[in-house]
Amino acid sequence: MKYLFSSLLLLAGSISFAQSTKSIKQSGNPIFQGWYADPEAAIFNNKYWVYPTYSAKYREQVFLDAFSSDDLVKWKKHPRVLDTAAVKWANKAMWAPAIVQKDKKYYLFFGANDIQSDNEVGGIGVAVADKPEGPYKDHLGKPLVDKFHNGAQPIDQFVFKDKDGQYYLIYGGWKHCNIAKLNADFTGFVPFEDGTTFKEITPENYVEGPYMFIKDGKYYFMWSEGGWTGPDYSVAYAIADSPFGPFKRVDKILKQDPEVARGAGHHSLLINEKKGTYHIVYHRRPLTETDGNHRVTCIDEMKFDADGKILPVKITNEGVKAQKVK
Template identity: 70%
Template sequence: MKHFFCFVLIALTGSAFAQKSKTSGNPIFEGWYADPEGIIFDEEYWVYPTYSDAYEKQVFMDAFSSKDLIKWKKHEHIIDTAAVKWANKAMWAPAIIKKDDKYFLFFAANDIQNDNEEGGIGIGVADKPEGPYKDYLGKPLLDKFHNGAQPIDQFVFKDKDGQYYMIYGGWRHCNIVKLKDDFTGFEPYDDGSIFKEITPESYVEGPFMFIKDGKYYFMWSEGGWGGPDYKVAYGIADSPFGPFERIGVVLQQDPKVATGAGHHSMIHVPGKDEWYIVYHRRPLTETHHNHRATCIDKVEFDENGYIKPVKITFEGVEKNKID
């Protein structure tokens, strides 16, 4: 009960601050949520997070939408284990992509520890970003370990040529696979392989990739997700296959603001040099590993294209409607 009142106090304080300063405030919405995927659909911001609780209670996912980054609308239970018969716990780290007027929600489930357990990475499909999502394949898209990578923390990346890739992996290994056009499986590379490892130095989990000025930026989480040392680092390459040499840390805790800042995504406002990082962190009042809240802050680049270290804030970001 004490933790509940602390969280309500923080949420109310953030809300009051946001109203006064016309910023989003951090966290951007109430509740324990982690691993957020931020994206823009039809001139509206969307965030798809993990529901942060005990594995056995992670049986659904909510989504949040906003037209201005200030006011957020909650869309409850956009997918759950009732719709995905093979999933029974630990629904994690949604990745969302729109293709051919359909919305595909990639997720991990069951936290499998070996190739003999049921679970892995699956896909939900819907006609609207808020769902409801139904099981696209009726089975996992990926349910085995390859190159040591646990099948979790998937991110779907569309390259400049229109090819879709899935970048994924826990247990300190990261793979990139070429998705079939209908997302029903994987296409082999020219050398006949399917799973290419692109693991950079200090990688743990939470991959994310984007293109800026013709360069491929690869970002990942380091440290332990339940501890204060969780953080985000990055590298840059000329190809989605790397090699990605670790450049440095761009997101980490601030003992005056919050701990455990990590597992992020990036939002780029179309047609503008405006970038945001959406991530989770642990309020200073909390020590429980699942007490994680979703936040947003600005991202800036220097004259050489390197990402400037992000300052995590209580204020969040200013109002920004998409033209």
């Protein structure tokens, strides 16, 4: 009888544990279905937003979708928030969006046409809308950056807002990264005091996909290393006292796990300052896939040690727990 009673208690405990585990909502990875890469994450109007690249052949990359969520778990798709039909000079390879809200407008920066020289039409463009979900229209009628400055291919743009309110464009492929000071209405640039417009801030091993944020008064600069179709694709970072560096590489913090997924890279962050949480949103390739374009968007926690160094991120299939913005 005593054995039976103990068994019943154990069974009840197991059921209770299973129920409590099931009640904890997790995002799971990938966070939404479809082939998507280069995710740009943001928080607007108490919602989480992700703007990724539609991961397909360049000729098929003629639009951008967006996704929104109240809790990081359930995501709503907003199809074709920007389309090349709204950008006369763009015809392929629309990718790696960056998003910023300013003066009640939403500005979506994007790369298009994958230009290989200054003689081609394309580069970095800007689109604008009244709502995060668009629809977005071409802001300039031409690219914002359409030339190779300091060897940087005009792709993989990120917009960084400094402590003084100044916005900067940080961008670059082909292993070079530039920073430039945006003007007030994002129609061009303001030269630096020395008369230059594009300053190179390329750190060691930089390939593409720049991202910058401020924590405890320090400037954290992150980027992708390796080849985007290979298993060595990854994310590293540096810390400096200024957005201009110098940036000395600290370490790699995001990479593949042979038991989970390959080629983890090209990321952004969801930073909830009130809750003190950092979530890294990135793409990776499922173990079952060999096509370079078969990439999915995922999310995992990012943490720091006592000295402010970023701890290596563990990529998971579970993702993160549900979390409201407030």
